[in-house]
Amino acid sequence: MAPLLTIGEFSRATHLSVKALRHYDEVGLLSPADVDRASGYRRYALGQVPAAQVIRRFRDLDMPIDLIREVLGAPDRETRDRVIVDHLARMEAKLDQTQATVASLRGLLEGRSSAPAPVEVRNDPASLVLCIRGRVLWDEAEPWLDDALRELQGMAEAEGLESTGPVGALYSEEFFEAHDGEVVAFAPVARMPAGAAGLTGRVVPTSLPGGPVAVMVHRGPFASIDTTYAALGAHVVEHGIGGIGPIRENYLVTADDTDDPSALRTEVCWPVRG
Amino acid sequence: MAPLLTIGEFSRATHLSVKALRHYDEVGLLSPADVDRASGYRRYALGQVPAAQVIRRFRDLDMPIDLIREVLGAPDRETRDRVIVDHLARMEAKLDQTQATVASLRGLLEGRSSAPAPVEVRNDPASLVLCIRGRVLWDEAEPWLDDALRELQGMAEAEGLESTGPVGALYSEEFFEAHDGEVVAFAPVARMPAGAAGLTGRVVPTSLPGGPVAVMVHRGPFASIDTTYAALGAHVVEHGIGGIGPIRENYLVTADDTDDPSALRTEVCWPVRG
DNA sequence: TTGCTCCTCACGTCACGTGAGGTGGC
């Protein structure tokens, strides 16, 4: 008969703490092979060691317990691998973002903060665009936007629609405040498409309203764009000209255009009162 | 007079949620410039925007609020920069570790799990070593060990002590279970140093006890060493030969010897009953 | 007056960690 391990032995074999093991039992993630009726002593089977290893590995990567449960309980290998690959993709995206933030902080520490960019107030005209709307989580905004802009540009090209300006996006206040809200990716075009037949479900032609905006150009990667928002927001408040409506970003120089992050240019347009 | 912002305006300017701002007020991290006596309304000054930016940046990097408070309240620039640089170093170490774990998981997914290494039981003799003891946190073990081993090797060389085997470390059970416990880094030497005068405070000569151990060689990076621990632990339990005492790792092939992570070799020695 | 914004509790979340107080097994 295969020997059963006490919780302490199992803890030593798997490098999971006793407290964590009891927690995994309680939430039904990893229950001992046997529990003594009288004493309540947990007994683990040797065969449970690999599952415990998997749990530890994924917890090291901050995978939530619910997701790990899905992985362990997946009906087939494909389902399981999809859950894992999704999580790894999220992890890697977060790694990239963290590295960018670290780099930008190192920059701040070395005193490379340049003079603030100037603020311009102008009156933007309304414009025809192809757009994709979506409710987007803050953390998933970059990949969502990349996808959407690529799709829009492909569609404009396929329809033979001439571009009339840089692609961009509108961000609702809800998106900034609750980190979960509507985002509209758009590509300005010279005319409406001939028929709606060629457009896929989520691409719609529309007209974006114009109006007065305060504009500041952000130079560099997105990781540091909050400084531009802060400077622009301060300017708007200071002059008492705050308006309403979504904030617009125009992507003047994108990662498609250059490999040098410091060459990136994003126009941030903050609606103001006329 | 500089205008004061409501919490909503300040939230929009800084991209910090209203709930987060109230929380920062409560814990004294960022208090509004003014609070209306009657209504309790919080009013923030424009000049508080940069501090809020700093807070958001560091929270994005998971810096705990207590540390951020230290940064904001540092008496001078050096103190402040030291706190920040320390945290960035921890972040970067964690990034490296996460990347290694991701890579090892990708490996597992691609089915590159090789046949398990064989377990050997042998009787190790006692040995003379130079060692450094320390109470070490799990997450800080790798840099601590790197430092300690480098110091030991430098010391052995300076004292003209011939090496008699690979460097290694002993890990207490407490270290594995509570993720915070004693670790002893050591370098085997042919003889004791002539006088203790040349040794710095934390390096001490000692004799490590020998005895029967079950041994398995781990091939590859440390990120996946838990699989070796699991296999070795299972073997020991299965044969009912579990002994007591610290687990010993001997670093046969280290990152100093090769640039290929898959060429790394670590001997894991698990004490057993004679 | 109508919304909108703001307020304060109080409680929930997530994955455990920290004791207290007590019992079982060799």
Add this chain to the structure above:
DNA sequence: TTGCTCCTCACGTCACGTGAGGTGGC
């Protein structure tokens, strides 16, 4: 019999998020 290991509550931690229920300002 003595330690050691194990048990179950109950509560704490961290950084907020989620309502409920109510009030202030334009």
